[in-house]
Amino acid sequence: MYQENWPDTYFWPYHQTRTMSVIVQPVTEANLLQDPLRFDRHVPPCAIVIFGASGDLSKRKLLPSLYRLFYERRISQSFAVVGSSRTPMSDDQFRDKMKESVSKFLEDAPFDEDVWKSFAQCLFYVAGDMSNPESYEAIREKLDEVEQSHQTAGNVLFYLSTQPSFYAEAVKALGAHNLTKGRGWRRVIIEKPFGHDLQSARKLNEEIHQVLDESNVYRIDHYLGKETVQNILAFRFGNGIFEPLWNRRYVDFIQITAAESIGVEGRGAYYQEAGALRDMIQNHLSQVMATVAMEPPTVFDANNVRDERAKLLRAVRIMKPEEVEKYAVSGQYGPAKVGGQDLLGFRQEPSVDPNAQTDTYAAVTFFIDNWRWAGVPIYIRTGKRMPKRVTDIAIQFHAPPLGLFSQETKSGLREARPNLLVLRIQPEEGISLRFLSKSPGSGMRLRPVSMDFNYGSSFGERSPTAYETLLVDAMTGDPTLYTRQDMVDASWQIVQPILDSWANTKFDFPNYDAGSWGPKASEEMLARQGHVWRIP
Amino acid sequence: MSSTVIFPAQPEQILKGLGKLWTGLGHEEKQQGKPTVLRACAMTLVVATDEDDGGFAASQLIPQLMHGHPCRGIVLAVSKTAEHDVEARVMAQCWKPFGKAQQICCEQIEIVAHPESWPNVGPTLAGLTVADLPVVFWCRHKGALSVHATPEQKAGLQVVLDLSTKVIVDTAGEDPMSAFELVMRLHQNGRAVADLEWARLTFWRQPIAQIFDNPMRTNKFSNFHTVEIEHEGAQPTPMALYAAGWFSGFHKAKVKFRSCQGFCPGLHSIRLISDEETIQFERTGPEIMRLFSTNGRERVYSHSEESLYALLNEELSIVGSDPCFDVAFNRAQELLIGQ
């Protein structure tokens, strides 16, 4: 709505202290002039330091999101980005490189040359190795500089977008160089993966807490920033009609699917160490499960929402070692021909060990031991090189108590459990409810039909990307969609027995073809419960 | 893409016309063998107008608004050239969201009534609103809104009002006494009322409000004891009164109005005065605004008048009540009476 012409004149934040010896105590008073119905959420002035600024995540997600926020004037002009990595670059070279990436990776939005010019004035670069103390001194100098030139008010958000092995070291170094304290707030965003297993995650937490208070640690899980994942909460707790059905009495089982059609895309070396269970289920999908199954919070604020998510994760039954084979399936894709194209198997991908035991597919049956969900299986599957890219949650309701029409469904299909609610997260975000309806014509022949709500068409406007949402949240100090220490701990606990068991198993891989829905064992896991995987 | 059919305005005929449109779109889809069209609707948006353009401006605006607020758009225009007493045409307004293969389509209905037939439009409209969704009524029919409206005009308006969950009017250029009387009159039976003059103020209010967002700020809003509003014309305009109502609504700061000389459409400046600081937001040129504090800092904004599209886009995002507007309106009324 407005254009700010003087980027370097942010002036409101601080009362001008007239003598150095007077400490001015802020008086707490809610801002009476706020109008949340009409005003954008105000992002305070700040500097963002990105470690790993030349990396893939910065190029594809972080800078495009920041540019987009700037374009929409969601972030104040009193802001600056300080990028850092080893590659030597000047500020201008960094700006040129980022311009190329932003114009390429901007999602659903046009690139504006003029806006870029003023955005680029806020970008700076400091070359340095994170293991070298001098790098942090150089960053401090740059921060002092931008605090003056861009009036960032001493607020700093550090974004750790480097190899996970640097997280603890970087936080320690930030503390040692006094970068975690200053005139304004200091927060640290930590990318996934948070730890490699339960033990390493706990150790990492301990190391981080030696320097930072939990309230300043923002562990990112970009799935939680997706509009459609947030919409699950709106759907469940904003409406009165679904919650009464949301329990073991009405729900037969839940399936969560996150399928990717691509393979490891040049990230073979990283993926080989991680695997699907660690890469997707431990973090994203267990958080999605928590969002779908948690109890309603009493208040919609960061602590209450996160308390409920954590409580749910703690209620997930931890598998005994002997149960792993029954409730978890590991898979790896082999080569196949899809649409006339030869696709490599995982072991043939560049930088992958030809005998790798990595799971490129994982499926798990979880049970939640609480009153709401006791006995309801929650099936989660994720995999690479599946037939299509789709993430959704399917809630299968029980069949009606008396099957009046069970012989009459068209085409002889068994529609014993007709009612299915699907929450689609990507790519066509929306919600659909399947139910039976009478086919036109004589006789009571029933046919499944679907009632559909499409997020994109009902709200024709572009939705912010997950990273846009999460960056604004971190800048405004709202951690609701970030993962708290106890949530990370609980989600590692539920996958750890599976990891342990798989580490000691020699799998006969590959066990599914690229372009298929995964290994046969996964179908068998559901068949044992009398269920089948749906085809999304 | 949009297609058009014209016929007398019987609700069933109009609905049949819409049905045919969708069947046609479905047919195209079948030929292409994949879903290409999505029908979207979140509300009914009714625009009534007695402007000379026969509803042209409103008809042009609705398709733009549909992108953010998918709706069944209904334009009710009064025109002496209408062939039938009341005639209608239906259209599908379709667009492709950036980067998507599928079109989104909304319905638009245009009803043109001869001035004498305006009261008959109500029953037509009653059959056309989308069930169970909000009905937002943007009233540009100055004649029917006026205190001098004929009984027929009033009756025509009342039917539409009875269907509406929210009414939007624009009191720009109106005498504040009759403008506020109108807002009060419309604000009945729990119906939400919006005045575009208030939406125009968002640009003024937001930057000032943000100043007080900062928890480190020591000079809090409640220390500001006086609000000075400089406005166009000899008397405070509705917008000036809303601004004063808003800034003084929370702790009854003293309000002073000043008439502005020189270039000053609408508002010219807002000053918040405390013992140790004055904050001023003022127009310094046709498209330039300056926000400054006697504490020594300032910031410049370029700002052109909001388009009707921007104002309506803001209003359509708020379907329920608007507590901030209510505070400002109630206080503005007190100020007007006290003038």
Ligand SMILES: NC(=O)c1ccc[n+]([C@@H]2O[C@H](COP(=O)([O-])OP(=O)(O)OC[C@H]3O[C@@H](n4cnc5c(N)ncnc54)[C@H](OP(=O)(O)O)[C@@H]3O)[C@@H](O)[C@H]2O)c1
């Ligand atoms: N890429 C994604 O889509 C994605 C998605 C979710 C999470 N993540 C997580 O985000 C983090 C970054 O991923 P990425 O894909 O961007 O990795 P990447 O492409 O490998 O980038 C790593 C970055 O770290 C820098 N770096 C490496 N060693 C360094 C050192 N000793 N000192 C300073 N900088 C160093 C690299 O730049 P130089 O070589 O110039 O130093 C580069 O900028 C990882 O933890 C990853 O798990 C990534």
